[in-house]
Amino acid sequence: MAELPQKEQLALHEFSVRYRAALAKQHQTPEQSLDTVRDAVREQYEQEQDAKRSPSVEPPSPTKEREPDEPEP
Amino acid sequence: MDDLIKLVKTYRVTAGLAERIRLAEEIFRLIEPDLRVFVFSSVSHEAAKDALQEILKAVAISLKQFKGDTVKEFWAWCYRIARNKLNDHYRSKAADRMQPTPPEDLWQMMELSAQDAPMSPAVRHDLDYAIKLLTAAKPDCSDLLWRHYVIGLDYGEIAEERNLSYDNARMKIGRCLDEAKSLVS
Numbered sequence: 738m739a740e741l742p743q744k745e746q747l748a749l750h751e752f753s754v755r756y757r758a759a760l761a762k763q764h765q766t767p768e769q770s771l772d773t774v775r776d777a778v779r780e781q782y783e784q785e786q787d788a789k790r791s792p793s794v795e796p797p798s799p800t801k802e803r804e805p806d807e808p809e810p
Numbered sequence: 811m812d813d814l815i816k817l818v819k820t821y822r823v824t825a826g827l828a829e830r831i832r833l834a835e836e837i838f839r840l841i842e843p844d845l846r847v848f849v850f851s852s853v854s855h856e857a858a859k860d861a862l863q864e865i866l867k868a869v870a871i872s873l874k875q876f877k878g879d880t881v882k883e884f885w886a887w888c889y890r891i892a893r894n895k896l897n898d899h900y901r902s903k904a905a906d907r908m909q910p911t912p913p914e915d916l917w918q919m920m921e922l923s924a925q926d927a928p929m930s931p932a933v934r935h936d937l938d939y940a941i942k943l944l945t946a947a948k949p950d951c952s953d954l955l956w957r958h959y960v961i962g963l964d965y966g967e968i969a970e971e972r973n974l975s976y977d978n979a980r981m982k983i984g985r986c987l988d989e990a991k992s993l994v995s
Contacts (some may be wrong), residue, residue, distance in 0.1 A: 745943065745987065749959040751933060752916075752940035755923035756960055757847055762922055764850075764859070767842060773863045774838045775831050777870035782827045 814840050815881045822874055834870055842866065844885075845892060848961050852896050865892045889967055916941050939994070946993040951986035958983050 814837065821833040849862045868891050876887055920929070920937050929937065944955055957963045963971070969979035 744939070745991070748936040748940040749943065749955075751936050752920075752944070753960045753962065755920050755927070755937065756916075757843065758926065759919040759922040760847060760850055761843060762926070763919075764846065767839065770842050770863065770866055771835055771838060773866050774834050774870045777867045778830050778834045778873075779827065781871045781874065782830060 812881070815879070815884055818873065818876060818884055819879075822876070834873065837873070838866060838870070841869075841885075841888060844962070845869075845888065848889065848892055848963075849896070851956060851961055861896060865895045868895055886967060886970070889963070890970075893971060911945075913941050913945050916945070942994045943987070943990045947986055947990040951989055954983050954986050955990060 817833055817837045817840075821830060821837065824830050824833060845865060846862055849865060850858045852858070853861055869888055872891065876884060878884055878887060920941075944952060944960070946952075947955065954968065957968055957971075958965075965976050965980045965983070968974070968983070969976045972979060974982065
């Protein structure tokens with residue numbers, strides 16, 4: 738933004754700061770947002786723990802029967 | 811902003827749940843306001859509330875997979891997730907896509923901000939000019955100006971978003987600003 742003429746830069750910056758402040762005032766966050774984040778972190782943590790508890794999930798056997806690929810020409 | 815990347819890096823190597831939650835709270839207190847501006851500038855305010863929660867969830871779930879080393883990379887990664895989520899949203903609900911905000915609604919936001927930071931006549935004059943710049947141009951230009959100057963996306967992020975080269979994005983924004991200035995004057 739360095740090449741912006743000063744007048745526009747100042748005006749748009751002032752607008753941006755005030756727009757953010759107004760949005761923050763209108764939608765005072767955070768408890769709902771932080772609840773969402775906490776739940777997501779727990780969910781991800783539990784998935785990791787499940788994966789650790791059952792490390793013996795075997796990758797699909799290469800010899801296992803599978804649907805054929807595209808028919809050979 | 812260095813604190814942000816330190817927190818993210820610490821989060822990546824933290825094993826315990828309680829500590830992860832504490833770090834995640836700190837990280838999201840820092841990034842939520844900017845993501846909120848991004849989302850509320852992209853979809854209708856009604857739709858934005860749910861979209862923001864979906865985006866926060868997606869970022870939180872993937873946080874351990876973030877591979878970058880800098881704040882810039884981290885923000886690019888966050889905005890990429892946000893864009894993908896919003897694109898999904900657009901596909902399912904085209905009507906929620908943000909329409910250009912009329913000047914009177916922008917003024918309402920400015921008046922709201924004035925409750926905590928009163929406006930001098932000079933500031934009011936500047937804001938009037940900014941609102942005219944942002945609303946005078948054609949919708950595509952107006953959107954570009956908004957994303958760059960209000961949301962704060964840099965040329966690289968806009969280039970990625972629009973599938974343009976960095977220089978093309980920079981020149982396009984410059985042309986849009988010139989167009990807006992000529993329409994306002």
